[in-house]
Amino acid sequence: MAKGIDIGTMNIICSEKEDGDIVFTQERNAFLELESSDLTKTMMDSAQVLYIERDNVVYVLGEDAFKFATIFGKTARRPMKSGIISPNEKDAIPTIKLILERVLGEPRYRNEVLCISSPADPIDTNMNALYHKKMMEALARKMNYKTHVIDEGLGVVYSELSEYNFTGLGISIGAGLTNVTLAYLATPVMSFSIGRGGDWIDEQVSITTGLSREYVCSEKERGFKIGLEVEYGSAYGALSIYYDALMTYIIKNINRKLSEITPPKVEFPVALAGGSSLPEGFLEMFERKLREAKLQINISNIKRAKDPMYSVSKGCLIAARAQEGEEIGHEEVTEEIV
Amino acid sequence: MDSNVIAQHRILKHGSLIYYAGSAIFASGIALFAVGTAFIMMQKIHYGSEPEKIFLSSIFIGVGATMILTGMNMMMRQTRYGYHLIGAGTFASLFALLVFTYNYPQKWYYPLINYVLALYVVGLLVLVGNAFANVVLWMIEGKPDTVMRREVQRIYTDEEIERDIEDATRKSIELSASELIFKEPYAKDVKYGKIFHEKRGTTTRIKDNLDEVTSLVKTVNPGERIKSGSAEIEGASKNLLDILRVGSVKKSKSREIKDKIVDTMERFYSLITVKRGG
Ligand SMILES: Nc1ncnc2c1ncn2[C@@H]1O[C@H](COP(=O)(O)OP(=O)(O)O)[C@@H](O)[C@H]1O
């Protein structure tokens, strides 16, 4: 059966196949510490809040962490930063483990294949994705999954570019990172990440406008449209400007990395995914800037994933099922021989 | 001192050791050769001379020539397999001389002479060839500088050392991380809230048959797509994937590999056309 999971800075999204559907199960990658008392626990139980208790501290997990943060005037903590386990959060690993356990659920049988997405090494910050990757694998293996890791960008290629024989540029613009993979016939030719994404936009806009980061983020997610016609005092103008800056930065870096390799001489389609690619006007602006940039490769067409939030997770599911199918296939072959 | 510096030190010391040993061998070789030649002249050796004298002069000159070439090679900076070649060449010619000493003069007949002579000459040619290749390499790089210093710096550039160290570190992380076992000091003390195990989270259903899986399997195993007479296609595509799998290739290296890729690509394209979207 197999499962896929996209472990992002903001969202952890599991995917699996059920009859003719893909079912995505998701949770926010966040938590909040509260002092434990019987009253809070009773209250939370009746309000169906997700939490655990340890050493007389209640940890609210997932989406609810944000709600409670607003109520209690705190900020929710995040176990991951810039795409990997946060180095400044001692509770990061146990928290991610809890969220994973919940979102993934038990394997339906021992050694069910689970494909995990992982960021590629970033080119603009000094950080190493390897530790993160291995840690996530170890967590899932402990739950009796048979793990397999792919780069986030490749996940986008798998889920969006099948009609092009899995050849093309997959770009996932998430919260902490932007991941890019150039694939040729399903094989990654170039894979890297860039340390900017939705969080960076929130931060920059918050600095320039003086509005709080949370407010900026909620305005951004509330159906904002990229464009330069804005009202005075709204965050939209600054958001558009920083979206523009983010795209320029991403495209510059893609071109820089492309100049270091010798890509096959074919036309590459481009697929955009990730939560930060959701705003209206994103695709048009990105396409314009990409065409103006005159990349080192020929771009055929540019599209946005059908469901940008779920694209990476679906890519993982495809990879997992392909692998499981192959294993079953090989087993059948050996049986025939015997 | 940091470990990088120590490593560099060791390498430098290693390099100069080889250099001095090489020059000693070279000098001894010259001496032997000279003695051998002098011996021939003084004894007026010719075809019909006493076998002992012929034997002695052959050994002097033979060993001398080998040592000259070996020493010379050792004094040069070597390419990656240089030292293996030197070893092989030296061994071949010395072994030939050894066989000669055992068989001369009683059993010194054809075709044994052919074999021994051939082995000796091959050994010498390997040494000459290796030296020649190194000299040519130098000239191409335009750095006909003192031998040893260059050698050390060229074989192990900082970049290479760094890359080696990084590779080793990466491997060790990878290895130990694969064996991570979590002890979980708090697992026992965790009390789960009521809904923790009730449902798994917010779910979204999307109608999708996931046909991509079949395409992916086909793309990754092109062998299954073209069933008959596909050995060549399979070979070509496998080649290509192998090259591409190297990942991001640095510019300097890419030049080397470029021709290979272009070559393979062309072969590949004549066989398969990639579906392109409009
Ligand atoms: N409708 C929206 N418009 C703009 N940005 C959005 C929208 N919805 C989510 N985002 C942003 O997308 C990011 C999360 O996307 P996601 O792909 O889940 O990231 P990650 O994989 O890093 O967790 C956040 O920065 C969030 O603010």
Ligand SMILES: [Mg+2]
């Ligand atoms: Mg993501």
